[in-house]
Amino acid sequence: MTTFPAAEWISTMMFLLALAAAGSGALIAALSTRVIRSVCGLAICCLGLSGLYWFLHSPFLAMMEILIYVGAVCVTIVFAIMLAEPDEPAQEEPRKSALIWTGVSLTVALALFCGLAHLGVRGNWQEAQARTTDGSIREIGISLLTTYSAAFEMISLVLLIAILGALVIARGGREHS
Amino acid sequence: MTVPEPYRLILYLAGILGFVGLNAAYLVWVERKGAGRFQRRPGPTEAGPAGLLQPIADALKLMSKQLLVPAGVDRTLFRVAPLLMMSPVLISLAVIPWSESLAARNINVGLLMIFAFGSINVMAVMLGGWSSRNKYAIISAARVVSQNVAYEIPMLLVIVTMIMVTGTMDLNEIVRQQEGFIWNWNIFRVWVNPLMPLTFLVFFTCMLAETNRAPFDMAEAESELVAGAYTEYSSMGFGVFFMAEYANILLGCALGTVLFLGGWQSPIGILPGVFWFLAKMYFLIFTVVWIRWTFPRTQFYGLLNLSWKILIPLSLFTLILTSAMMKLF
Incomplete structure (x- = not known):
């Protein structure tokens, strides 16, 4: 081309x-x-x-x-x-426990990364279907309200819970002070 | 005339850069000349005929100054902020269809792209303000965010209305739908939504606020905050911020032309072309200058009240009205 x-x-x-x-x-x-x-x-x-x-x-x-x-x-x-x-952020001395925890979390993260990468590269994935839509707003709107409506609603629930959580934390802070 | 694809893109890149540079320079001249005329004085007259060489002299002066980086600033962010302000505009201008066949890149989410990159601007002013380590700059940055958050909402509601009316986010397609006489322009399509001119007014007000123009220039309120977020910038650091402001106005007015005023379409149905686009765009830009030198700066509370108490309910109302009208008729 x-x-x-x-x-x-x-x-x-x-x-x-x-x-x-x-x-x-x-x-x-x-x-x-x-x-x-x-x-x-x-x-x-x-x-x-x-x-x-x-x-x-x-x-x-x-x-x-x-x-x-x-x-x-x-x-x-x-x-x-x-x-x-x-x-200016306060410079903190690295504590011993912090170092240990860093090591632990690094190991876990590395293991997770390797596992996921292995799964992604070697896994037995189904071949993706040929795309039938052109990605226009109309198509996206239709698929959000039909095929993926459950996921869409779940996300709004997550957001609702996040807002409630923020409210709870803010209220708690007010009572302590 | 067709140029092979990658060369065409390079040509457009050079064209857009040149166009933005030229406009940023000469809009300053228009602004100063306009300000002069509105205040019954001649404006710049010395450099060249009618002061036409003034922008070049200004640019030379700015470039020959020392690029100061004050002690104690966050150096990386301080340097990056002006570039971060300028580059999104240049990217966004790539999707503006200047005429039927004159558009750098025609993608089907063009409108969304402009707003996606437009949202980076706030970040740029804020980082510039924060990294300057200056109290005026920080106050200015805080104002910019609250102002932009407040005006982003009615702006996006208006855009959603327009997407509903046109059914597409492809800017080229939006203009093509407004073919024919002047009453086919989106601003006069009162049979889709009787409040269409009002919708345009909301759009224009939000555009003024998002580009930090008077009467909403709370970010750079000279008499209160020195130069706001740009206080610590000297030389071309300041120059790039300044150019970015005019480039943003250019983009906003171009978008207004595409969305509401029929883009390159002619008002009488014959001879469509790029000159119509430029004429409409420069008319909007002139209005922006006109408003700046006619109205005094609002108070900050007035600014936020205007958005939350008037513009947001209004744009919500037009959105609902449009959807109702589209469902009924």
Whole structure:
């Protein structure tokens, strides 16, 4: 289709860029001591993820990822932190128990990762059906209200519980102080 | 004339960058000239005929200044913030259909894409404000977030209304539906929703607020907050923020043209073309300038009240009205 030199190469580079953004963003989010930098890492990670969705031919999902995770979630978190965080984070001495727990959690995470990766690469997956829809809003709306309505409703329940939980915590905090 | 695909994209990339740069520079001139005329003074006159070389002189001045990074700021975030403000606009402009055959990339979720990338702007101003370690900048950043959250809601409700009316998020398709005479433009389609002009007004107000323009320029309230989130920026750091503001206005007005004013369609049904698009877009931009120099800055509570008590109920009402009308007729 295309006659541009190195078109394959460029698109591979874009894919690797998205992959690197997702990976490095996640690392920044996990390793940074400043909470705001962690949130920036989260934003980078989400941008990378949306790039991967784009490569999976799901532009709608990619855009939603940016709109919701970068535009709403990260902004809300930064806003909350900006008003609350002290100027300089206190440097804490690493405790011995913390080191042990880090080791344990790293082992568990590594085992989980290897297991999932093995399952993903070697597992006996069913071949995905050829896509019959064109990914338009109409199709997405119909499938959200028919095929996936149960999942859709479950998500709203999760959100409801999250709101209730936040209310409970906020109330508890008020009584203590 | 068709250019092979990747070369076409490169041409569009250069074109968009040039267009944004030129507009950012000359909208400043329009703004200053307009401000002058509204206040009964001539505006810039010295550099070139009618001050036409003023933007170039300004740019040279900004670029030749030292790029100061104050001690104690978060260096990475401080440097990244202006770029983060500019790049989403450039990405979003790629999906704007300037005319029937003049669009860099025509994707079927174009409208969604503009709003997805538009939401990154808030993050940019906020990071700029936070990383400056300056109390004015932090106050400004806090204001930007509450303002943008408040105005994002009516904006998206209006967009949902428009998606319901047009049935698509493809900007090219949206314009194509408004073919014919002036009453086919979405703003005058009163048989779909009798409140369509009002919907446009809500859209325009939200656009003003989201681009932080007067009377809603709480982020950069010069008389209260020095320069708000941009206080610590010097040289082109400030310059890029400034360009991004005008690029955002350009994008907002282009979007308003596509969604409501029929894009490249002509009002009399003949000779559609890119000049109609530009004429409508620049009319909207001129209105933005006009409003800035006509109305004083609102109070912050007034701003939030306008959104939560007037615009959100109004846009919800038009949304419900539109769905009812579409179901009934």
